[in-house]
Amino acid sequence: MAQLSSPAALDQAAPTLAEAPAPERPRLRDRRWGDLPTVVRRTLLLAVLLLAWQLAVSYGGVNPLLVAGPIDVAKAIGRGVQDGDLVHSTLVTLRVLAEALGIGVVVAAVLTTFATWTRLGEDLLVLLTAMLNPLPAVAILPLAMLWFGINTTALIVVIANAVVWPIAINVSQGFRTANPTVVAVGRNIGLRGWRMVWYVLMPAALPHTVSGLKSAWAFGWRTIIAAELVFGVAGKGGGLGYFINNAKTYLHVDDAFAGLVTIAVIGIVFDLVFAWIEKKTVVAWGMKTGS
């Protein structure tokens, strides 16, 4: 950044730009693709990639024991939905994630409230977040297994730890940066204590809360799959990570791919849900510009 903004760098950049061939030509060629609607562009691209994948598997000489083509994967997904294996695994994973998110939200709420009202609480939150947030959450899994055994409790503890910090950090920042004029208005209309928190601070902090939940969900989702894989190695448990590991054990490569696709699709769906929530709330209220 510093180099780019220095005058010397600008001097060097300028002639390069001038010497470059007129930019109209490549852009014109690009125009037809760019004129297509986003959905069409992405669908076409996806179709091309799937085709290349299928061709590579069918004619590329890859070992069919190790790589499954998209058609086989689609079949495996269909089978998994029909016999309920894949659906059941997905539900197990989502349920653990939901419970952990619930616990994470409650703990984050308590920590944030404490941090908003007392200096000690604020210091504690800053310290805990600084220590625990950078730690990859799955790293505490061995200890959790030792303490709670190879069971859902261990998973929930690990995932709750993964989600609580991004939520707490963001919500408390949202509280601290709430517009002071709006808070003054809240006092003026007679709001105190929990009514101030509920009617003014919480909505004012909503943009931060939503982004906190967004990263919490993303952390949690990655962590739970990793944790389930470890459980799968230990030969116990359920869920998508276990499903994939199991498929590997029995060399059902198509099932392993089916599990991966399911994980990716759920990730996309959740991102869309969060984008929708943001659009309907903070973006609609002008508290955050749309992306």
Next chain:
Amino acid sequence: MSASAAVPLPRSGGADPMLSVSHAQIGYVVGDRRQVAVGDVGFEVTRGSTTMLLGPSGCGKSTLLKAVAGYLRTWRGTISVSGHPVGAPGPDRAVVFQEFDQLFPWRTVRGNLEFPQRANGRGRVEARRRTDELLELMGLTAAADRHPHQLSGGMKQRVAIARALALDPDVLLMDEPFGALDAQTRSRLQRELKAVAARTGVTVLFVTHSIQEAVYVGDEVVVLSTPPSTVLETLDVRGLDDPTDRDFVAALARLRGLLAGDDDHADPDLAHAAFE
């Protein structure tokens, strides 16, 4: 401190003061230093009238308004509304701030007007009726379902005024509410406020640094000196609403003279104080 009532006030606001400020001293604690902003100020605002607090920037007029609103406490003297000393901020002293972002962005215009009423125990039907009335009064009916970020600065300030009126306050406190508006919108809102104050009979305390605004909007102008401020003069400007009128021009000249004269002898004092 309240025993000082025997000392005559600079000017009696009449038999029925809605707001009364007596020997108020207000300041800030900066580090370990106490800095006095308002030295010794007293005035009264008659029920149903509009009093303007006029003074140079930094004279403590906003500080005084914040003390009336309850955000700051007086160091000395008393401030009372309807005969009761003021406490914490409350809906009896509704404030309109200068900042455009004083509305709740997550509520529509209607929601911004209804919520404070509901929060103060007014029933749904009654709150709705009062909101419709105020939307009509402030010319906001067409914007009722919009969110604040979709409104212009002038519209936002209209909503803020309507919201303050919705609480049926004893005093409406306005802290340079038109200060950030362009000149045209500003004079339109001055005109509207004057009409609304006349129609609703609300008591207003209005902080401004604009001499023109003080004479046009106010019934009375309390002129404050540079800090630690005292009342230089209280001028009756009731009925002056034609800027070409001789009395209007005379009032402008009088106020301009007061502020300039104060500046002349205040500046060296301030410079001296800063070195101490």
